[in-house]
Every structure is written in C-alpha cells, then in structure tokens.
Amino acid sequence: MELDLSRRDMLKVAGFSALGMAVLGAPLGGTLGGALQGKEASELRDQHFPKRFATAFVKPPVLRPYQITTDADGAPLHKYEVVQQVGSAGIVGGGLSTTLLGYSGIFPGPTIDVDQGTRISLRVRNKLPLVHPEWGYPLDTSTHLHGSASLPQFDGYANDLTHVGYKKYYQYPNFQPARTLWYHDHAVHNTAQNAYSGLAAQYHLHDPAERELLPQGDFDVPLTVTDAMFARNGNLAWDDNSHSGLWGDVILVNGAPWPVMKVQRRVYRFRVLNASISRSYNFRLSTRDAVTVVATDGGLLPVAKQVTSWRHAGAERYEVLIDFSKYKAGTSVELQNTSNKNNVDYDYTGKIMRFDVTDAPVTTTRPDGSPDPSWNRVPTTLVDSDVMALKASQAKKTRRMRLKKNDAGIWTLGDHSWQEIVDSGFTKNVANPALDDVEIWEFENSSGGWFHPVHVHLVDFQILARNGRAPFEYEKGPKDVVYVGEGETVRVLMKFGPHRGRYMIHCHNLPHEDHDMMTQFIVGMAPGDPDVNDPIEAAPCIDDDDTSQDD
16 A cells, blocks of 8 residues: 555644544555544634634635737727636635735635637736745746647747746637637646645636526526635645655535535536545435536547446546525535545545525526526427547557656656656657547556546547446546555547647645656657747746736
8 A cells, every 4th residue: 555644744743533543554545535534734723713604605606807908800808817826715614714825815716707719818827926825935836728729839838937027928719619628837846835725717618518407697507616724823734645656634615614505496506626635525415316427637528427426536627507496495405525535634624615506586587587497497408519429549659657646656647757858958758749640548457546537638528448447427528537446457548639738647635746747749740840839938027017008
C-alpha cells in the first residue's frame, strides 16, 4: 500500500476518533466506500466548525463582457476580464473570515456563459501578492480553460507563467458542441495550492440542441463541489500528505458548506463539477431515486442514462437532471457521498447539500418568456457527437502508458516525469500523432493504493473499456478526464486536432500532477519543425492598469 499518510501526519491534521485510529494501520478498503475514516481534519474550535444545512445555496455570478464586437473574420467577439486577487469569505462560523485567492476575488470565480460560435478574449490580470499569504511560495499563474480545444499558447501550459503585476490575453474559439467547461489555475508545481486557494470557476458553452433539450436560466444550476480543511484562525489549512493528496473535512458547494437549495416541483439540470484537488465522490440521492445523466465532460450523451449513483473524480463534469415533481412540498432530499477507495473520509464528508421542495408556483417558461418543454420532460435521445461516432478500427496506433510512483518517490505518467520534459527543452513526449490521426490510448494503473483521474488536453475521447469490460453507463459520452481506479486498465479512443502543437496529459489529483505526474504529447509536428504556437513563448505583458482598451 502506497498511501503516504504517516501517523504523525494524521495526528498533526486530525483529531481522530477511535474508529479512525483503529483503521489507521489497516489496509484501505475496510470502511465505508473503502476509504480511511477519521473524526476531523480542521483545527477549528467546535463553535467555529460549519453547521450542516445551515447555509443558503448561492449560484456564482455570471461574468459580463466589457466589450462586444466582431473579429477580423466578422465573427462575434466578446471581451472579458478577470482579476486574480485576494478575497475573503465567511465560510466557517463564529465570525472568522477565510482568506482566498480568487478570480475577481471570489470562490468560485464568476461563471462565463457563451453561445457556440462566439469567440472570447479573456484578459487575466495577476494582482495577487508576490507570495502566497499563508504558504509563502511565488504566486505565478497560468489559466487553463479545461475542456476547450484552445491553441497551445492559450491552453494554460504549465510553464507559461503570468507573474504578479502582469496580464495575459487568452483566446477561446468556442466552436465545440455545448458543454460544461471550467477555468482554473495550472501553474507548474503550484496548481494544487492555487486551485485549492480559490482559483477555479465554471464556463458554460451553449448550442441550439442543448438549449432546446435541457433546462435553462434559473433551472440550469452549477454545482462546484470541493473539500477543505481549516486552521484555527479560519484560514485554509494545507497538508497534502507527502504529495499524496489533500482530503478536507468540510464539503463546499459553490463555496458554501453543506448548503440548502429551495426547489420548485419541476425538472432541474445540475452541472456537477468536482473541483476538489484530490477527493473523489460517489454521489447519490438520499431517497435512492435515479437521476438522469445527460452530459459528460465534452457535452451531451447520445442517449440519456438513469443511474442511482455515479463515481466522480477530480475535474470530471456530469450534467444530471433531477425531477422534483415526484416529491411533495416540504420534502427534503439530500445529495450524499458514499465515497470510493483511497479517499480519507470524516464525520460529515458523506453529506454534500440538501434540496428543500417548496410549494412555490412552478415556472413553465423560458427566460425569454417562451414555453419551456423541459420543465416536466426528461429526454431519452439526445445528440450524437463526432467523438462518440469513432470506431476502434479507425485507430492507427495503440499507445500504452503506466501510472505509477517511481523508485525516487516521484509520480509519473508514461515514461517521463514533467521535470524530464523541462530538462529536454520541452521536446520529450509520450506521443506524436499526426493532425487528424485516430489513436487508442491505454492507461494502466499499477500505482498500488491509488486512483488517478487522467486529463488529456485539447481532445475529447470515448472510453472503450475498463479491464476489458464496457465503461459505466454514465461514462458513455464524450470525456476529457477518465477515472483510472486501483488496478484498472482503461482504453480510450480519440482523434487529434484541430490544432498542431504541444499539449499536456496529467493526473488531476493535483498534488500528484505537481510532483510530477504530467507529460506532454505533440500534434502534427516532426522533430525540428518550427513551433508557431509555442506555449512557452506566449509571454504575458506588464499590467499597466489601463483597462480601457486592449494592448
């Protein structure tokens, strides 16, 4: 077993119950969900620990463009700005305040909501302190729009850093089918701490098919789920257990602990993003009723799937419909977490949030006032997609990559650590497909007692098999993150494009990524070819505080 969670570490961050101490020396798998359990991780006094179901649910604000124009091709172009800055939030009790790093100073950051075909220019200004106010490392940043087929220089390449006092303009094409994306920090070696501190937010891409089939407006609800541990003064505490992972004892949804959402007796759509830096979840309703999965990371499934629970790793997005019309007014329904192997669970990590069904009049119209057929409709047939139409017989090559910890204690994906990529002048790679090639990639998890959520930048993929068997029903849609469980070998199928250049693959247990479970692939370039989309040379510019016009 490779869980690097020493007894000293456990005692440092947790006041363990008798149950927790009893399982400390036992192999994982003997407790609920196969996870190690304890009483608490935070150092908060009892009166400061957040109460369950005592906070109202809040949707993050939607970011508005500062300019709407057209680009050189006449296509719509919306210009946005986010400022990376210190903020604070009243997450814990007793009047304590928690310092955060956030886009616009809030967590989650503001949601970006855009229609397919509308290009975006996002100005990101790094107005953070020179070093992290709690942990003292330099606050360089790199913004990754996770789920976007962006050019390499706008993809948030880990070593493409924006230093404090600088700004960078990111361009997003938004030509892909409708999906839930999210933007988060991706700075080399500090992704975990930056994202954990608050640099994360959702980004919604719409298209006509999704608008017609699924709830919109107030009934299209982002749920950004994270976990955290807190120091005695109310600030975030950090312990990644020798780079193995951080598991907090407080569950947050949109930055609020165990919130309560009041719902009408109608169908709602929830965009569930696991933005925890290590924890995976196994979600279910307290009623044990089924939810309907309508979309995965890369958009709509061909056919909706009804499931009573689903396993959900870091960075995965699942869009689910819940029909509250089946419940009487006054009913409370909890979203719960039964966990998975090799998490560290605490007294209240089995609870996520609560829905309180009201007797409010049911809204049956769209935001524009037109009739809303989705208010009482759960669709079955959705839309096909290019990636789900791919066939394994189209693959030109099969590549195999092992996920493991090497003899030096470094996490690796494939043959190289990220440091080896850097030392090679960013030339080493695990794959060099030609533009538009179709390939099968096989991820083998031989790392011992660990699961790894593997994220491939640029492309969507189709999961072909887990250990030779079919993928889970809820995974049968376009994906960009795949949960590779303990002892699992997962095969995925993808087509490379539409851009040439260098892109990353990494584990989305972010302490693993930072130390050093990340590598790269290169699309459509032979050794020695000039890289017109070089992400390392996409230098940000000095922030002169002039926000009236673009540089």
